[in-house]
Amino acid sequence: MFRKLPGDEAQHLVTTTPDTAVVFRPAVVQTPAIITLVIFVWRMLAGLVRLLWRHPIASAITAVPGVTWTLYGWSWALLTIFGLLAVPIGWALIHRASFLRLIGWRLLAFWRLTWVYRRHWQPVMIISGLGRHLRGRDYLPHLGKVTCTSWADLVTVRMLTGQSVKDWADRTDHLAHGFGARSCRVSVARAGRLLLVFPRHDPLATPLPAVPVPDEASVGPVEVGTCEDGRPWRLKVHGTHVLVAGATGAGKGSILWSAIRGLLPAVRAGLVQIWALDPKRMELSFGRDLFGDRYAATPEHCAELLEAAVVVMQERADRFAGLRRTHTPTVEDPFVLVVVDEVAFLTAYQADKGLKLRICAALATLTTQGRAVGVGVLAALQDPRKEVMNIRNLFPDKIALRLDESEQVDMVLGDGARDRGALADHISPIPAQGAGVGYVRLETSPDPIRVRAAYVSDTDIRAMVEAVTA
Structure with missing residues (x-):
């Protein structure tokens, strides 16, 4: 059936110029035409079946006018085309969401597959x-x-x-x-x-207004913004610790205040206490009345407040030992959220070595033992290097806002995060476009999620203070 045409034998070929490659004619096997036609027809039929299986709606819309023209003539074909156009247009005008879900995105997927990816x-x-x-x-x-x-x-x-x-x-x-x-x-x-x-x-190109204050008191994941796919971004603060890293103007304050805003009903109900450490005296001091006597600005007061949180943690651990393994917020044992703005100033840039050791020891104790007894840490910093924040791996959930260098992305989110698409170093430095935009890596998933935090304005913070103090 197959006929083999002889070629040159490579061992008998000789060249007199060493720099010239030896070229020989290999043996060729001629395939009968009938086999080639059978293979071609089989591939065509298999491709047609696969096309109908994967894209039934697009295939039907394309095939119906042609069949109508063949059976009933061109006038009926024009009416069919008009009907096929009028029905989806009317559907899209009446209920756009269901049209896109059932037809629109599938047609777009067929077009993108054919014209962009397969091409x-x-x-x-x-x-x-x-x-x-x-x-x-x-x-x-x-x-x-x-x-x-x-x-x-x-x-x-x-x-x-x-x-x-x-x-x-x-x-x-x-x-x-x-x-x-x-x-x-x-x-x-x-x-x-x-x-x-x-x-x-980019669905996150425009700034987001502050998320409304919840109606019910809860320490569950609080809504702080929007994910790239349109879902609400809910940040878990109870039962974990969160580290936020970003350059100056990246929007760290948006995350801190959005988390506080989401916990506001629970604060008023006595289920949550927010302890604020504000070494810069700028971000958290604007709502100082929210925290009462649990606010610290100087390094000495910050060390004392952290050590007080450790005392609360250890006292609860002694009472819970052998009785419970998880914490349920109550008025007697509320959830304590320690919010630290610019934690690097306390752990790396502090001139007093004694205070630095006290602060680092307290933070390490809280992040290793606190979440089981209802004490969480929400910390923000600008420089994520190990020598600046040597306990960053003790934070299960991490958020990377705009960063200056590509290496810093893996420092914050873990090895390989940037290769998987966490391009935090490419976020726009223009506040209207990039403030609050970042990537989240949760303890339960290695894949980063692109998000944007809502912007809490000064007016929103004043309203929050008035709601709590009233």
Whole structure:
């Protein structure tokens, strides 16, 4: 059936010029035309079935006018096209959310898959080094399903055998620019499969107003802003410790005040106490009346307040030993949140070595033993280096706002966070665009989440003070 044409034998070829490569004609096997046609038809049918299975709505909308024209003529085909256009337009005008969820995003996904990803897949994979061209054949990762949301494209990819997640994480810039996106984030969907996120626009580009004060008293996760996918950003403060790192003007105060604002009903109910340490005397002092005598500004008072929190923690630990393993806020044993603004001034830049040791020891004790008995720490700093904050790994949840250097991202969020898309060093320094924007890495997940904290204005803080003091 197959006919082999002879070629040159490589061992009999001789060249008289050492710098010239030996060129020989290899043996060629001719495939019968019928086999080639069968393979071509099989691939065409398989592609058609796969297209109908993955994109039934788009395929039906495309096929119905053609079938109508064939069976009933061009006039009925025009009426069909008019009906197909009128129904979705009317649906979109009446109830836009359900139209986008059921039809709109699927049509957009079909268009993006065909015109953007499948069209540029081969050159992007080869040039970025994620694919290989060997002996005239391309070995490419398999492009899977494309799903569109209101702000991004979610692309599923099956890696080549032998590839790792790091191979893709190191080439996020190639992928982003190759497919015309601002950035690309890589996460593991399951074994051998990745989920690539390509944002189409930035839903966090505009500042957010302060979140309304909750109606019910709760120490559960408090709403402090918005996630990139549109969900409310709820920050867990009870049962954990939170570290916020960001350069000057990055919006650390927005997170601190939004967390305090979310706990305000619980403060008024006696279920929460907020202890404030404000070495700069600027951020937290604006609402000083909220904290009463649990406010400290000088290093001496900060050390005393931290040591007092340690005493409360140890007293509770003695009472809870053998009786309970978790803390439930009550009026007798309220949740104590220690808010520290610019903690680096107390732990690294403090000239008095005695005070520095006292403060570092108290913070280390609180962050290692406090959350089980209802004492949490919410700390903010500008410089996340180890010599500045040597206990940063004791904070389970971390937030990285705008940072000056790319290395600082992994210092705050952990190794590999920037490779997975936490580009905190690329956040805009313009306050209207980047203040409060950051990336969160939770204790339960290694993948960073892009968020923006709501801005709490001076007027909002005055209203909060009046509500509590009244």
